[in-house]
Amino acid sequence: MINSSVDRAAKATPPPFARRVRGLSDRAIAWIFVAPTIFLLLAINIFPLIWTIQLSFTNYKANRIGREIKDVGLRNYERILTDTDIWLNMQATAHFLFWTIFFQVLIGFTLAWLINRKFKGNDLWTTIIVLPMMLSPAVVGNFWKFLYQPQIGLFNYIVTFFTGGDASSFEMLGSVNLAPWSIVIVDTWMWTPFVMLICLAGLRSIPDYIYEAAEIDRASKLRQFFTITIPMVLPFLMLAVLFRGIENFKMFDLVVQLTGGGPGSITELTSINLKREAFEKWRTGYASAYAIILFVTVFGLASIYVKALNKVKER
Amino acid sequence: MSGFSVTEPTPRSKRIAATLVVLYALITMIPLLWIFMTGFKSPSDAIAYPPKVVFDPTLEGYVNLFTTRTRQTQEYLDANPPETWYEEIVRQYDMTVVGPSKFGERFFNSIIIGFGSTFLSVFLGTLAAYAFSRFRITFADDLLFFILSTRMMPPVAVAIPIFLMYRQLGLSDTHLGMILLYTGVNISLAVWLLKGFIDEIPREYEEAALIDGYTRFQAFYKVVLPQAATGIASTAIFCLIFAWNEYAFAVLLTSATAQTAPPFIPTIIGVGGLDWPAVAAGATIFLLPVMIFTILLRKHLLRGITFGAVRK
Numbered sequence: 001m002i003n004s005s006v007d008r009a010a011k012a013t014p015p016p017f018a019r020r021v022r023g024l025s026d027r028a029i030a031w032i033f034v035a036p037t038i039f040l041l042l043a044i045n046i047f048p049l050i051w052t053i054q055l056s057f058t059n060y061k062a063n064r065i066g067r068e069i070k071d072v073g074l075r076n077y078e079r080i081l082t083d084t085d086i087w088l089n090m091q092a093t094a095h096f097l098f099w100t101i102f103f104q105v106l107i108g109f110t111l112a113w114l115i116n117r118k119f120k121g122n123d124l125w126t127t128i129i130v131l132p133m134m135l136s137p138a139v140v141g142n143f144w145k146f147l148y149q150p151q152i153g154l155f156n157y158i159v160t161f162f163t164g165g166d167a168s169s170f171e172m173l174g175s176v177n178l179a180p181w182s183i184v185i186v187d188t189w190m191w192t193p194f195v196m197l198i199c200l201a202g203l204r205s206i207p208d209y210i211y212e213a214a215e216i217d218r219a220s221k222l223r224q225f226f227t228i229t230i231p232m233v234l235p236f237l238m239l240a241v242l243f244r245g246i247e248n249f250k251m252f253d254l255v256v257q258l259t260g261g262g263p264g265s266i267t268e269l270t271s272i273n274l275k276r277e278a279f280e281k282w283r284t285g286y287a288s289a290y291a292i293i294l295f296v297t298v299f300g301l302a303s304i305y306v307k308a309l310n311k312v313k314e315r
Numbered sequence: 316m317s318g319f320s321v322t323e324p325t326p327r328s329k330r331i332a333a334t335l336v337v338l339y340a341l342i343t344m345i346p347l348l349w350i351f352m353t354g355f356k357s358p359s360d361a362i363a364y365p366p367k368v369v370f371d372p373t374l375e376g377y378v379n380l381f382t383t384r385t386r387q388t389q390e391y392l393d394a395n396p397p398e399t400w401y402e403e404i405v406r407q408y409d410m411t412v413v414g415p416s417k418f419g420e421r422f423f424n425s426i427i428i429g430f431g432s433t434f435l436s437v438f439l440g441t442l443a444a445y446a447f448s449r450f451r452i453t454f455a456d457d458l459l460f461f462i463l464s465t466r467m468m469p470p471v472a473v474a475i476p477i478f479l480m481y482r483q484l485g486l487s488d489t490h491l492g493m494i495l496l497y498t499g500v501n502i503s504l505a506v507w508l509l510k511g512f513i514d515e516i517p518r519e520y521e522e523a524a525l526i527d528g529y530t531r532f533q534a535f536y537k538v539v540l541p542q543a544a545t546g547i548a549s550t551a552i553f554c555l556i557f558a559w560n561e562y563a564f565a566v567l568l569t570s571a572t573a574q575t576a577p578p579f580i581p582t583i584i585g586v587g588g589l590d591w592p593a594v595a596a597g598a599t600i601f602l603l604p605v606m607i608f609t610i611l612l613r614k615h616l617l618r619g620i621t622f623g624a625v626r627k
Contacts, residue, residue, distance in 0.1 A: 029531055253563055
């Protein structure tokens, strides 16, 4: 997607205007207009990244300012990659990613498919469905924690009402088995609308004449669904998965508020673990190496994925 | 509508679709309605079991949110007469003011940082987007890709060096520091969205203006800017929503002076734990503007979310 949009941007770049030089040249104006943005991005994004790389080879601790900074080479990286706890966090993150994306794609696509029927008032209901994704994940996470409370929470009440279980023994956030699902539920509630909107855009991009042609060929509705609808929406769906994947790999606010990584460390996703290393244990060098490993992982997975996505689009 | 179309869904399938979508929308609404309702409950109603749908509404949560009250003994009440008008009001409800809450302050910080960074990212973003849209720039594709790729970095990872950098520059826990940071995060979105909008404005308008003797700058702000107004407005809302909701940087890089509302709301403590009505009241006040924006802007949602890459 990224590559192709860049291609499109390049094609859209026009030949220069007939030049009426008055004061500054176009080239000068262009640079004056772009420079502040580039400068800010260098200062806020690129410079910190380079600094993180540099710190990752040291034993620096940000809370001890006077301490001598020693170069430790690749030791931080070695320790992270051999630490079994970190692999558990990675595993938790992978599970979280898998299930959230699974549910969000399933429900999001279904909703988009239904909404595409253009029934009366679908604009209103779509807007209501979209609301959760516009809200603050931290505030929302905090409130879901209230809904999940064993004795007083609405969620628990509803679940135990329908299943007939004992409310006090049913603890979404306190149980090792259920706590990861509590995050999956909230994340799905928040972000299904996002997948839905992108799928809707995909469905609306399919021209009617394809279905009309299929109808003339007497293809069944089911067949049309699998040979037209699904393949045409697939690039959009994959785009949605990419965005959700990157976002959920970085997931922090919602989980901090909901479970704080607990019980134990069962919901301690990588970014929560990273925060703990960097801002609670103050192992800045170590945390920097960890950050770089995570960043390289996202970047690597994302670029492989984008390649696959472009292949699907070319078909 | 003329003639028969095979792609038009049957009334029956529309009815089924509508039923399912409405059902999902109603389920989605429950937590939001519950936040809203809890804000008007008394502390005992908020934690009642089974959960109370019908209750006596009270403004206690909202009063608590702004004043941080706790119930006091009669001796304390007798010994400490009310000093201010709001203490007087609160005392009538058999309570006393312990101290002013920080919610107002935090909310105000959210407004300053949110609007400040939105203004800056839209301002810089418009300039850059215009340049990318209208001029031939060396390495334009690479620059645009670079701008987009800055969004892939996890906030916690960037927070470490930003924290160190801000400490050195004296920017930590300041409004300016947070405004610059959020601008840095938002600007990629702003440039990409605005470029899409500006690309759609016919360049003939400017050419005409240039021939009429306008300078390039005049053509930009007298012709292009008014044309791009809707696009600029919806970009601004997206930037604002991000800055408004952001939590990770806020919790890691601010504490006393520049903390925004998202890290603060979950810490509103009452008697014996979180004061849920006050938390819900704070959440309601905080979430309401975004909900209103969303409803007003629903037409632009799709383009904003997909960077304009998806056209209808």
